[in-house]
Amino acid sequence: MSMPYYDLDVRPILREGGEPFSVIMQAVSSLAPGQSLRLYATFKPLPLFQVLGARGFEASAREIGNGEWEVIFTPGEAAADPVVKPTAPAAASDDKWPAPVDELDNRDLDPPEPMVKTLEGVEALQPGQTIAALLPREPVFLLEELEARGHSWRGQMEPEGHYRVVIRAGNPRR
Amino acid sequence: MMMGAALSRWTMAYFAVALACLLGAQAMMVMGLGYPATAVEDPQTLILVHTVTIGWLSLLMCGALFQFVPVLVAQPLIGAGMVLPALVSLLAGLVSLLAGFLQLSGDLETGLPFLPVAGILLPLGFGLAVVVLGRTLLRGRPLPLPARFVAAGLVCLVATAAIGVLFALLLSGLDVLGAEVDWVGEVLPLHVTAGFGGWLTMTAIGVSYRLLPMFMLSPDKERITGKAVLWSSCSALALVLVVVPLERALGGPGIAWHAACLAMLVAVVFYGVDLVFFYRHRKRRNIELNSRSAIGAFAALYLSVALLVGLVATGTLGQNSAALIYLVAFGWLSGLGLSQLYKIVPFLTWLECYGPVMGRKPTPRVQDLVVEKRDMPWFALYFAGVLAGTIALLAGMPDLFRLAALATLCATVALVVEMVLVRRLFNVSVASRLPEGTSRPRLFLSSAR
Numbered sequence: 001m002s003m004p005y006y007d008l009d010v011r012p013i014l015r016e017g018g019e020p021f022s023v024i025m026q027a028v029s030s031l032a033p034g035q036s037l038r039l040y041a042t043f044k045p046l047p048l049f050q051v052l053g054a055r056g057f058e059a060s061a062r063e064i065g066n067g068e069w070e071v072i073f074t075p076g077e078a079a080a081d082p083v084v085k086p087t088a089p090a091a092a093s094d095d096k097w098p099a100p101v102d103e104l105d106n107r108d109l110d111p112p113e114p115m116v117k118t119l120e121g122v123e124a125l126q127p128g129q130t131i132a133a134l135l136p137r138e139p140v141f142l143l144e145e146l147e148a149r150g151h152s153w154r155g156q157m158e159p160e161g162h163y164r165v166v167i168r169a170g171n172p173r174r
Numbered sequence: 175m176m177m178g179a180a181l182s183r184w185t186m187a188y189f190a191v192a193l194a195c196l197l198g199a200q201a202m203m204v205m206g207l208g209y210p211a212t213a214v215e216d217p218q219t220l221i222l223v224h225t226v227t228i229g230w231l232s233l234l235m236c237g238a239l240f241q242f243v244p245v246l247v248a249q250p251l252i253g254a255g256m257v258l259p260a261l262v263s264l265l266a267g268l269v270s271l272l273a274g275f276l277q278l279s280g281d282l283e284t285g286l287p288f289l290p291v292a293g294i295l296l297p298l299g300f301g302l303a304v305v306v307l308g309r310t311l312l313r314g315r316p317l318p319l320p321a322r323f324v325a326a327g328l329v330c331l332v333a334t335a336a337i338g339v340l341f342a343l344l345l346s347g348l349d350v351l352g353a354e355v356d357w358v359g360e361v362l363p364l365h366v367t368a369g370f371g372g373w374l375t376m377t378a379i380g381v382s383y384r385l386l387p388m389f390m391l392s393p394d395k396e397r398i399t400g401k402a403v404l405w406s407s408c409s410a411l412a413l414v415l416v417v418v419p420l421e422r423a424l425g426g427p428g429i430a431w432h433a434a435c436l437a438m439l440v441a442v443v444f445y446g447v448d449l450v451f452f453y454r455h456r457k458r459r460n461i462e463l464n465s466r467s468a469i470g471a472f473a474a475l476y477l478s479v480a481l482l483v484g485l486v487a488t489g490t491l492g493q494n495s496a497a498l499i500y501l502v503a504f505g506w507l508s509g510l511g512l513s514q515l516y517k518i519v520p521f522l523t524w525l526e527c528y529g530p531v532m533g534r535k536p537t538p539r540v541q542d543l544v545v546e547k548r549d550m551p552w553f554a555l556y557f558a559g560v561l562a563g564t565i566a567l568l569a570g571m572p573d574l575f576r577l578a579a580l581a582t583l584c585a586t587v588a589l590v591v592e593m594v595l596v597r598r599l600f601n602v603s604v605a606s607r608l609p610e611g612t613s614r615p616r617l618f619l620s621s622a623r
Binding site for chain 2: 122
C-alpha cells in the first residue's frame with residue numbers, strides 16, 4: 001500500500017472520558033479510496049472491528065505498551081472500489097446502517113432515566129435513521145421495549161464496562 | 175446474543191401472597207401462638223415457622239427470581255407457563271402442610287392425609303420453579319456472579335425440600351430412615367441450614383450483588399472479593415450439608431464443622447468488604463430509601479453472625495437457636511426483602527404503566543410513585559422491633575417479644591399499604607397519572623404486552 005495512513009489518535013478523548021466514535025466515523029468517511037486508517041486507542045477497540053468490518057475494512061491490531069493499541073484498518077476490495085457492486089446486496093444492505101444522528105451518553109443517569117432518554121431520542125428519529133446510546137449496563141427492559149415498538153438494535157458491552165447500543169428506527173406502529 | 179427481558183406476569187401475585195403470609199405470621203406472634211409461648215417442637219411453632227419460610231420468604235424469593243433471573247442473564251424466562259402452576263401448587267402445599275400440623279396438635283380432626291399431600295405439592299411447586307429458573311440460567315451461561323449465587327441457592331432449595339419431605343413422611347407415621355436416626359438433633363439442623371443459609375441467604379446475596387450497584391450507580395465489575403464470597407460460602411454449605419454428616423456417621427474427628435465455620439466467616443468478611451465498597455463508591459450521592467433501609471438488613475446479618483459466634487463460644491447455641499433464627503429470618507432476610515420490595519414494586523409498576531408511552535409523552539419518575547419521607551419511620555420501627563424481639567427471646571421475656579412483634583406488624587402493615595398505593599399510582603399527581611396510551615395497573619396481575 002503506497003498511500004500514507006490516515007492517522008487518528010483518540011487516546012486524549014478516551015482519557016478525558018469522551019466518546020470517540022463519531023470522530024472515528026468522520027475519519028473513515030474522509031478516507032481516500034484505498035487509504036488505510038491508523039488508529040491509536042487506550043484499549044483494543046473490539047466493537048469497532050465489527051462496525052468497520054461490516055463496511056469492508058480489515059483490522060490488524062498490536063499493543064504498543066501501557067495497554068494502548070495501534071490498529072490499522074485496511075479497506076478490502078468492496079470498500080476500496082465503491083463502484084463494484086456487492087455480490088449479496090440483501091445481506092450487505094442489511095449490514096449497512098446510516099451513521100448515528102446522535103450519540104447519547106446516558107451512563108451516569110439514575111435508573112430508569114437511561115431508558116427514558118434513549119427512547120426519547122429514538123422517538124425523534126425518522127424511519128431508517130439511527131441513534132447511538134451509551135448505557136450503564138445491559139438494558140434488558142429497553143431492548144424488550146424497542147422490539148415491542150418495531151425498532152431494530154445492535155449493541156454490546158464495551159471494555160470500559162458500559163453498554164453501547166445503536167438503534168435504527170422502524171416504521172411507526174402507532 | 176443478549177435478549178430483552180419482559181415483565182414477569184405473576185411476580186406481583188407472588189409478592190401479594192408472600193406479604194399476606196408475613197402479616198399472618200406476625201399476627202400469630204403478637205397473639206402468642208407458637209414459640210416462645212409454646213415449645214420449639216410444638217405444632218404451633220411449626221405452623222409459624224413454615225408460614226414465614228415457605229409462605230413469606232420462599233414465595234417472595236421465587237416471585238423476585240422469575241423477574242430477576244431473566245434480567246441477570248439477559249435471556250427470556252424459559253417455561254414461563256409453569257410460573258402460575260408453581261404458585262398454585264406451593265400455596266396448596268403450604269395450606270396442606272399447615273393443616274397437617276393442626277392435625278398433629280389435635281386442633282383439626284379429619285382423616286385427610288394432609289402431611290403426605292403437602293409432601294407432594296410443595297416439592298412439585300418448588301420443582302417447577304427450580305426447573306424454570308434452572309433452565310433459564312443454563313441458557314444464560316457463562317453466568318455472571320450474581321446468577322451463580324442464585325444457582326447455588328436453587329441447589330440448596332432442592333436439598334431443603336428433600337429433607338422437608340422426609341420430615342413430612344416421618345410425622346405422618348412413615349419412618350423411612352429407621353429409628354436410629356436422630357431427627358431433631360441431626361437432620362433438623364441440615365433442613366434449617368440448607369433453607370436459611372443456602373436457599374434464602376445465597377439468593378439474597380446474589381440479588382444484592384446486582385441490585386445495590388444498579389440502584390446506587392456503583393461500579394459492578396466482578397471483583398475477586400465477590401468470587402471469594404461465592405466459593406467460601408459454597409464450601410461452608412457443602413461442608414455442613416455433606417461432609418459433616420458423613421464425618422459424624424463415620425466417626426471422624428470433627429474437623430469439618432470447624433472448617434465450615436471458618437469458610438462461613440471468610441464469606442461474611444468478604445461480603446462485608448463488597449457491601450462497604452458498593453456504598454462508598456456509589457456515584458449517586460443521595461441514596462434512596464430502599465438502599466438506606468437495606469443497611470438495617472445488613473446490620474442484622476452481621477449481628478446474626480456475631481450472635482452465632484457468641485452462642486457457639488459459650489456453648490449455648492442449643493437453647494438460644496430460636497433467637498438466632500428470628501434475627502436471620504426477620505432482620506436479615508425479611509428486612510432485605512421489604513427494603514427491596516419498596517423499590518421493586520414501584521419500578522415494575524412504573525415500567526408496566528409508563529413503558530409503552532416512554533419517550534413519546536412526559537411520564538412521572540419512579541420516585542414519584544412513593545413518598546419516602548413518610549415511609550422511613552416505618553422501616554426504623556421495623557428494625558427496632560426485630561432487635562427488641564431478638565433481645566426478648568434471648569432474655570426469655572415472651573411478653574416483651576409479643577410487644578416487639580406488634581411493632582414489626584404495624585410497620586409491615588404501613589409498608590404493605592404503601593405498596594398497594596404504589597400499584598394504584600396514588601402518589602402521582604392526577605394530572606400526570608395516566609397519560610393517553612396508558613392504563614391503570616392491576617393490583618396482582620401485571621399486564622403482558
